[in-house]
Amino acid sequence: xxxxxxxxxxxxxxxxxxxxxxxxxxxxxxxxxxxxxxxxxxxxxxxxxxxxxxxxxxxxxxxxxxxxxxxxxxxxxxxxxxxxxxxxxxxxxxxxxxxxxxxxxxxxxxxxxxxxxxxxxxxxxxxxxxxxxxxxxxxxxxxxxxxxxxxxxxxxxxxxxxxxxxxxxxxxxxxxxxxxxxxxxxxxxxxxxxxxxxxxxxxxxxxxxxxxxxxxxxxxxxxxxxxxxxxxxx
Amino acid sequence: xxxxxxxxxxxxxxxxxxxxxxxxxxxxxxxxxxxxxxxxxxxxxxxxxxxxxxxxxxxxxxxxxxxxxxxxxxxxxxxxxxxxxxxxxxxxxxxxxxxxxxxxxxxxxxxxxxxxxxxxxxxxxxxxxxxxxxxxxxxxxxxxxxxxxxxxxxxxxxxxxxxxxxxxxxxxxxxxxxxxxxxxxxxxxxxxxxxxxxxxxxxxxxxxxxxxxxxxxxxxxxxxxxxxxxxxxxxxxxxxxxxxxxxxxxxxxx
Numbered sequence: 396x397x398x399x400x401x402x403x404x405x406x407x408x409x410x411x412x413x414x415x416x417x418x419x420x421x422x423x424x425x426x427x428x429x430x431x432x433x434x435x436x437x438x439x440x441x442x443x444x445x446x447x448x449x450x451x452x453x454x455x456x457x458x459x460x461x462x463x464x465x466x467x468x469x470x471x472x473x474x475x476x477x478x479x480x481x482x483x484x485x486x487x488x489x490x491x492x493x494x495x496x497x498x499x500x501x502x503x504x505x506x507x508x509x510x511x512x513x514x515x516x517x518x519x520x521x522x523x524x525x526x527x528x529x530x531x532x533x534x535x536x537x538x539x540x541x542x543x544x545x546x547x548x549x550x551x552x553x554x555x556x557x558x559x560x561x562x563x564x565x566x567x568x569x570x571x572x573x574x575x576x577x578x579x580x581x582x583x584x585x586x587x588x589x590x591x592x593x594x595x596x597x598x599x600x601x602x603x604x605x606x607x608x609x610x611x612x613x614x615x616x617x618x619x620x621x622x623x624x625x626x627x628x629x
Numbered sequence: 630x631x632x633x634x635x636x637x638x639x640x641x642x643x644x645x646x647x648x649x650x651x652x653x654x655x656x657x658x659x660x661x662x663x664x665x666x667x668x669x670x671x672x673x674x675x676x677x678x679x680x681x682x683x684x685x686x687x688x689x690x691x692x693x694x695x696x697x698x699x700x701x702x703x704x705x706x707x708x709x710x711x712x713x714x715x716x717x718x719x720x721x722x723x724x725x726x727x728x729x730x731x732x733x734x735x736x737x738x739x740x741x742x743x744x745x746x747x748x749x750x751x752x753x754x755x756x757x758x759x760x761x762x763x764x765x766x767x768x769x770x771x772x773x774x775x776x777x778x779x780x781x782x783x784x785x786x787x788x789x790x791x792x793x794x795x796x797x798x799x800x801x802x803x804x805x806x807x808x809x810x811x812x813x814x815x816x817x818x819x820x821x822x823x824x825x826x827x828x829x830x831x832x833x834x835x836x837x838x839x840x841x842x843x844x845x846x847x848x849x850x851x852x853x854x855x856x857x858x859x860x861x862x863x864x865x866x867x868x869x870x871x872x873x874x875x876x877x878x879x880x881x882x883x
Binding site for chain 2: 405407413414416422424469471472473474475477479480481482483485489492518521522523525
């Protein structure tokens with residue numbers, strides 16, 4: 396996460412600092428004050444998404460009046476992915492204007508295999524072809540770290556008819572994406588994450604206890620079976 | 630179900646902290662209806678990156694289609710309208726914090742139908758929906774689509790005179806050319822502007838002089854304008870060797 400240098404900081408109508416403009420004219424929105432827990436959660440979040448090659452918005456830190464804030468990049472016209480917008484893929488012709496539906500599938504797989512960040516915001520970046528990206532930071536409950544909580548597909552929302560319709564267009568390729576994901580879910584990632592957690596001695600035990608459950612073979616089998624079952628029914 | 634409306638905003642820029650209202654979504658009654666203000670979209674078009682605007686426009690169009698489909702489908706079951714209910718819109722307005730924002734639904738004390746919705750949008754945006762004028766397709770596009778169809782597989786299409794007569798330097802193309810049957814077909818719309826029509830007639834002149842032993846046919850739509858009618862009569866008189874045939878008739882023959 397890079398340290399941001401502000402060109403200017405604008406205030407919202409409620410006169411709270413809201414947007415930071417860097418000298419390169421990038422806009423970063425103030426999210427929340429940073430606490431060490433969050434810093435670790437953020438780096439784990441980034442490592443996992445980077446490892447599975449899912450594009451992520453950039454995050455930055457900035458110190459304002461002795462308080463460190465986390466800021467997230469906000470490109471023009473970005474929108475949240477929601478079942479409401481299923482009209483964007485209601486026909487094959489419209490679906491073809493999405494650049495990387497496979498990325499959305501990978502995001503769901505990460506949610507399923509690493510259920511430690513309570514929610515992840517999936518976003519759609521507008522362009523000639525709209526592309527899916529994941530938000531810059533994990534949305535954690537206030538003042539809480541990561542917590543392992545196995546989720547089923549219903550809770551993830553992937554079984555909603557809107558998403559099913561989207562994935563049905565690429566039904567043939569989904570198995571391959573799953574296999575690629577499974578191949579990448581290996582020991583190196585385990586050691587990378589473990590090393591990252593070890594950098595924060597005060598909370599490392601708590602974090603590692605939560606995180607290592609994702610690598611539990613039983614859990615992996617469960618998650619794999621869940622998604623296999625989903626693909627069969629699709 | 631009670632009628633309600635929700636304003637659709639677009640967050641133009643995080644720095645200026647502003648929202649531009651671009652549309653109105655109303656549910657209940659005979660709804661749902663969605664109105665997208667074209668003049669406000671024009672404003673957006675001037676300020677957004679072209680690709681972003683393309684995407685936003687696409688999004689809104691898809692949304693409008695969704696609403697329209699829903700309205701037509703639910704005509705039979707008016708009481709059952711789960712997608713566009715107050716609760717749904719309320720939830721939606723809370724979770725969308727991104728570029729396209731929906732305001733909290735507000736109740737309307739009136740039965741919602743097409744006429745009332747138009748009045749409502751007029752009150753919000755001061756803009757009438759323009760009635761679209763049905764455009765007549767242009768002759769030369771229809772003609773080109775026709776002669777490129779499978780019906781003329783044995784003919785050469787858009788072939789230059791110079792490629793048929795090696796000595797010739799003429800680069801102009803003939804629409805349909807059949808060497809074996811010695812036939813040439815060309816399409817001319819006599820309602821064209823003066824310069825374009827003169828150019829077409831000059832081309833015809835050149836073709837006639839270059840291929841004296843060929844049957845030449847001119848396919849044309851029936852002229853509508855007075856200038857077109859006179860030009861057509863004059864040309865017909867001038868070239869008595871050429872066949873003139875109406876486009877509809879020509880289509881029926883082939």
